[in-house]
Amino acid sequence: MTEQRFRCPLQSEENAQLLLDYCARRLDPSRRAALEAHIGLCPSCREFSQAQRLVWEALDAWDSSGGAADFDRRLYQRISEERKPPWADRLTAWTAEISWKPALPAAAALALWVTFFPVRPTEEAEGFERVAAEQVEGALEDLDMLQQLKLNLQ
Amino acid sequence: MPPAQRKKALADLPPERRAQVEQRLQKLDAMPAAERAALEKRYEAFQQLPAEKQESARNMFRDLNGLPEARRTAVQEEMDAFRRTDAAGRAEVLASPAFRRRFDGLERDILSRFHRFLSDTRE
Numbered sequence: 653m654t655e656q657r658f659r660c661p662l663q664s665e666e667n668a669q670l671l672l673d674y675c676a677r678r679l680d681p682s683r684r685a686a687l688e689a690h691i692g693l694c695p696s697c698r699e700f701s702q703a704q705r706l707v708w709e710a711l712d713a714w715d716s717s718g719g720a721a722d723f724d725r726r727l728y729q730r731i732s733e734e735r736k737p738p739w740a741d742r743l744t745a746w747t748a749e750i751s752w753k754p755a756l757p758a759a760a761a762l763a764l765w766v767t768f769f770p771v772r773p774t775e776e777a778e779g780f781e782r783v784a785a786e787q788v789e790g791a792l793e794d795l796d797m798l799q800q801l802k803l804n805l806q
Numbered sequence: 807m808p809p810a811q812r813k814k815a816l817a818d819l820p821p822e823r824r825a826q827v828e829q830r831l832q833k834l835d836a837m838p839a840a841e842r843a844a845l846e847k848r849y850e851a852f853q854q855l856p857a858e859k860q861e862s863a864r865n866m867f868r869d870l871n872g873l874p875e876a877r878r879t880a881v882q883e884e885m886d887a888f889r890r891t892d893a894a895g896r897a898e899v900l901a902s903p904a905f906r907r908r909f910d911g912l913e914r915d916i917l918s919r920f921h922r923f924l925s926d927t928r929e
Contacts, residue, residue, distance in 0.1 A: 792830040803863070
């Protein structure tokens, strides 16, 4: 598989699983190398895989400090906070200090613009949160399965 | 963690799946430290298996959980017996008329897959 043979996983539903498998360390070495070559060129995939890596690191470390309760806390902090854009807090503080009355006509125009041209990054961020929650769900299912089936892997 | 934060993180999951995640997290929270450590090691080993073997185990687990409780218990008891038996012994059990009488088609299929999984991963 080369860069020319597959579309960006974030823009191609059939390749999205490839990126998820990469983040979950399920890819074989050759496909992993090909995807890493793509990630080197694609900022969106790089950002996505870095965010996902944090989730998986939290899973890896779930027992390393403070037990499962601490794992639980860190895992959900990662999911809910790591994906928040860094400028969101600053924007919230800034807008709280502004008097909005003189800007109402402009706000109405902006509302129309947003209605007809929805903001893509918000949709993507929501998609990332969903995917992360699904990955956590999958990891928890694996843990449950290993426990219930008493699978002793060597 | 605060309930509101947990709710936000899981908001995208359908209610039934969200409840299952919560239940599984509570189970992990309640687990003794030594048991958690052992489970973590098994999880790491599971992640090293080829993707198709992982998926096969997950499908077997889902099929098992889809059985009525009494039948699930019967299959799990047979799985316990399989763990104590080597591959040749399991194959003999799987081919026996008594086994065919005790388990229906899906149950036999689950146990056959379990036998293969054990053979592939530890023997």
